[in-house]
Amino acid sequence: MHCLNVELGERSYPIVIGSQLLGDPQYLLPYIRGKQVCVVTNETVAPLYLERLLGGLADFGQVDTLVLPDGEAFKTLDTLERIFDCLLEKRHNRSTTLIALGGGVIGDMTGFAAACYQRGVDFVQIPTTLLAQVDSSVGGKTGVNHSLGKNMIGAFYQPRVVLADMDTLTTLPDRELSAGIAEVIKYGLICDAPFFSWLEEHMPKLMARDSQALAYAVDRCCRDKAAVVAEDERESARRAILNFGHTFGHAIEAVQGYGNWLHGEAVAAGMVMATELSRIRGAIDGEVVARIRALLAAAQLPQESPRGMTVGDYLEAMAVDKKVLDGRLRLVLLRSLGDAQICDDTPLEQLKEALKICGAE
Numbered sequence: 151m152h153c154l155n156v157e158l159g160e161r162s163y164p165i166v167i168g169s170q171l172l173g174d175p176q177y178l179l180p181y182i183r184g185k186q187v188c189v190v191t192n193e194t195v196a197p198l199y200l201e202r203l204l205g206g207l208a209d210f211g212q213v214d215t216l217v218l219p220d221g222e223a224f225k226t227l228d229t230l231e232r233i234f235d236c237l238l239e240k241r242h243n244r245s246t247t248l249i250a251l252g253g254g255v256i257g258d259m260t261g262f263a264a265a266c267y268q269r270g271v272d273f274v275q276i277p278t279t280l281l282a283q284v285d286s287s288v289g290g291k292t293g294v295n296h297s298l299g300k301n302m303i304g305a306f307y308q309p310r311v312v313l314a315d316m317d318t319l320t321t322l323p324d325r326e327l328s329a330g331i332a333e334v335i336k337y338g339l340i341c342d343a344p345f346f347s348w349l350e351e352h353m354p355k356l357m358a359r360d361s362q363a364l365a366y367a368v369d370r371c372c373r374d375k376a377a378v379v380a381e382d383e384r385e386s387a388r389r390a391i392l393n394f395g396h397t398f399g400h401a402i403e404a405v406q407g408y409g410n411w412l413h414g415e416a417v418a419a420g421m422v423m424a425t426e427l428s429r430i431r432g433a434i435d436g437e438v439v440a441r442i443r444a445l446l447a448a449a450q451l452p453q454e455s456p457r458g459m460t461v462g463d464y465l466e467a468m469a470v471d472k473k474v475l476d477g478r479l480r481l482v483l484l485r486s487l488g489d490a491q492i493c494d495d496t497p498l499e500q501l502k503e504a505l506k507i508c509g510a511e
């Protein structure tokens with residue numbers, strides 16, 4: 151077990167990474183201030199891990215659980231309402247703690263519920279997917295989707311602690327493992343060139359779920375993300391690099407219907423689009439593009455736009471991106487491998503060219 155910190159002054163918190171954390175009260179109880187907790191999870195994760203977690207809360211006061219339906223399609227205001235219903239029916243007060251047990255969908259929704267319930271209660275992240283361990287549980291972006299755009303309703307709200315139990319990754323389906331690796335690769339691309347090289351060498355181990363390689367990747371991504379978030383908690387500048395590939399990826403998720411493309415898959419294809427655009431703009435050469443494509447291929451991730459999705463579909467969906475400023479699209483592009491920046495001066499023709507290279511119709 152080891153620990154790192156997200157340094158945010160009074161909102162600082164630890165990320166604990168290790169094995170057998172679930173169900174061990176020493177990791178959880180110090181971060182619970184009141185006498186009530188509500189564990190929010192879903193119908194896939196509950197049968198796998200809920201009992202283990204509850205074992206560690208056996209001597210605790212009031213413990214309620216809420217098992218939600220599974221899937222990105224349920225990351226909605228309606229589902230959020232179910233969390234509030236449960237909290238109110240069970241008389242949870244302002245000193246309650248919400249515990250998110252699951253992937254990014256559960257984490258984002260539970261965090262948002264915690265931000266809103268009685269104007270803010272504590273919450274804990276227990277991420278059980280690779281994607282949630284390397285990305286969504288850290289940094290305090292919480293929220294739900296809207297039919298017109300991803301994560302459009304939400305809040306910045308930090309957890310009290312993140313407990314990443316590596317043992318949970320053993321039950322993760324292969325497709326979800328790959329989706330998580332997309333965000334892992336993102337860190338190499340945007341801010342950590344040595345890690346990109348490490349990934350080129352160790353991708354077969356990650357895909358084979360080698361526990362040491364996975365723990366190293368989780369730790370490295372959390373360190374990279376914690377550093378970016380500490381510098382710019384509410385995305386006024388540098389934090390936007392964490393959105394690399396996401397303007398395209400979110401368009402894919404929304405247009406294809408939430409859940410049809412996994413977030414990590416859409417981000418993978420989106421990162422290829424952003425990479426091709428970076429090449430068209432002269433920042434990187436074809437050799438770098440080939441290395442990025444090869445790494446995504448090794449992780450069995452998509453690089454092509456979904457069939458039938460048009461350039462017009464992208465432009466329409468991308469127009470609601472949260473980074474749009476004064477009606478102007480702002481895209482995260484590569485300055486070089488391992489270094490990203492936000493650009494607001496991309497000519498429309500270059501954007502269309504990159505989309506077409508990636509198969510947009």
Ligand SMILES: NC(=O)c1ccc[n+]([C@@H]2O[C@H](COP(=O)([O-])OP(=O)(O)OC[C@H]3O[C@@H](n4cnc5c(N)ncnc54)[C@H](O)[C@@H]3O)[C@@H](O)[C@H]2O)c1
Pocket residue numbers: 192194195198220221222225252253254255256258278279280281282285286287288289290291292301318319320321322323326329330413414
């Ligand atoms: N807040 C952030 O900073 C941030 C960052 C990245 C992604 N996200 C969001 O996170 C979501 C994607 O997260 P995700 O990839 O974890 O998806 P997810 O939460 O839908 O989980 C993926 C699937 O794996 C199942 N699952 C979870 N843990 C499991 C386990 N240990 N064993 C077996 N099955 C398990 C889930 O039930 C689900 O079916 C998206 O909504 C995305 O927008 C948020």
Ligand SMILES: O=C(O)C(=O)C[C@@H](O)[C@H](O)[C@H](O)COP(=O)(O)O
Pocket residue numbers: 285288289291300301333385389390392393396472
């Ligand atoms: O933490 C961040 O900042 C990110 O952008 C991480 C992304 O991987 C994540 O998908 C995030 O939810 C996207 O943010 P959004 O502001 O574009 O909804």
Ligand SMILES: [Zn+2]
Pocket residue numbers: 285333396413417
């Ligand atoms: Zn993401």
